[in-house]
Amino acid sequence: MTYLGTGNRPDGDVAGGLMEGMIQGTLAGLKDLTKADLQAVARYLKSIPAVKNKIE
Amino acid sequence: MGIIAAGALLLLLSAAPAMAATPDEVARGKYIFGATGGCGCHTEPKGPANGGGRKYDGPFGTVYSANITPDTKTGIGGWTDEQIITAIRLGRRPNGERIVPVHPFTSFNGMAEEDLKALVAFLRTVPPVNRAVAPKKITVPMFESVFLPAWLMAFAAKETPPPAAPVSGVARGEYLVRAVGHCGECHTPRSAMTMALDNSRFLAATRRRPGPRARRRPISLPTRRPASATGRRSRS
Numbered sequence: 001m002t003y004l005g006t007g008n009r010p011d012g013d014v015a016g017g018l019m020e021g022m023i024q025g026t027l028a029g030l031k032d033l034t035k036a037d038l039q040a041v042a043r044y045l046k047s048i049p050a051v052k053n054k055i056e
Numbered sequence: 057m058g059i060i061a062a063g064a065l066l067l068l069l070s071a072a073p074a075m076a077a078t079p080d081e082v083a084r085g086k087y088i089f090g091a092t093g094g095c096g097c098h099t100e101p102k103g104p105a106n107g108g109g110r111k112y113d114g115p116f117g118t119v120y121s122a123n124i125t126p127d128t129k130t131g132i133g134g135w136t137d138e139q140i141i142t143a144i145r146l147g148r149r150p151n152g153e154r155i156v157p158v159h160p161f162t163s164f165n166g167m168a169e170e171d172l173k174a175l176v177a178f179l180r181t182v183p184p185v186n187r188a189v190a191p192k193k194i195t196v197p198m199f200e201s202v203f204l205p206a207w208l209m210a211f212a213a214k215e216t217p218p219p220a221a222p223v224s225g226v227a228r229g230e231y232l233v234r235a236v237g238h239c240g241e242c243h244t245p246r247s248a249m250t251m252a253l254d255n256s257r258f259l260a261a262t263r264r265r266p267g268p269r270a271r272r273r274p275i276s277l278p279t280r281r282p283a284s285a286t287g288r289r290s291r292s
Binding site: 021037 | 086087089090091093095096098099106224225226228229230233237245257259260261262
């Protein structure tokens with residue numbers, strides 16, 4: 001929820017690139033989602049199957 | 057008397073202009089606009105909001121995002137609500153031309169009608185920008201006549217939009233992630249052969265950024281913590 005609402009990652013890093021643009025948005029962005037909607041997104045993401053897919 | 061009054065009322069109703077969007081509907085549309093990530097592909101870095109022109113290179117050539125401001129000549133100001141909604145969720149322009157699925161209509165396909173209507177109401181409130189976008193440059197022969205229609209037949213999601221947007225719980229989250237937020241477009245791996253999403257690995261990360269070039273600047277939000285000491289930025 002913190003990540004999508006502010007771009008801050010649990011490891012202290014911040015979102016960059018495309019995801020930064022999605023969060024910041026233009027006239028509005030993901031940062032404007034309500035707490036309830038962020039919570040719903042987080043609950044859904046935790047409900048889908050975990051996939052091991054190491055990048056790089 | 058009653059009949060005359062009813063007749064007068066009917067006449068009044070039929071003569072009234074199309075219902076203007078209510079402030080509530082526009083606010084809802086702005087919220088949905090934000091939930092898509094601000095339709096950010098349609099705004100060039102430092103360019104006018106929704107003015108289009110952002111460049112996207114793909115294996116088929118180069119396309120530029122559309123001007124989605126209400127400008128009547130270069131934007132969508134001359135389109136009806138229904139035409140705009142068809143472009144958003146089915147990837148079809150008023151002239152019948154298919155929109156290359158860089159525009160994530162295969163995800164927006166699952167958006168509820170009421171949210172799309174509100175989104176259109178909001179788009180109409182953004183200042184019009186008279187700005188023609190460069191035409192696409194398709195380099196693959198027969199891409200639009202053969203390959204694109206075949207790809208869309210095979211891989212385009214045929215979501216049944218919910219009659220109403222879910223309002224809470226996991227269903228709400230799924231709706232925001234899959235349809236409105238179109239997260240899978242970047243976070244789900246694609247087949248190297250067909251470029252179709254591999255939904256058996258839904259949201260399981262991808263190697264390359266499929267979208268526009270990163271802007272590489274910190275997010276200026278009041279609640280933002282300082283970046284890590286190394287100044288490293290995450291990739292997504």
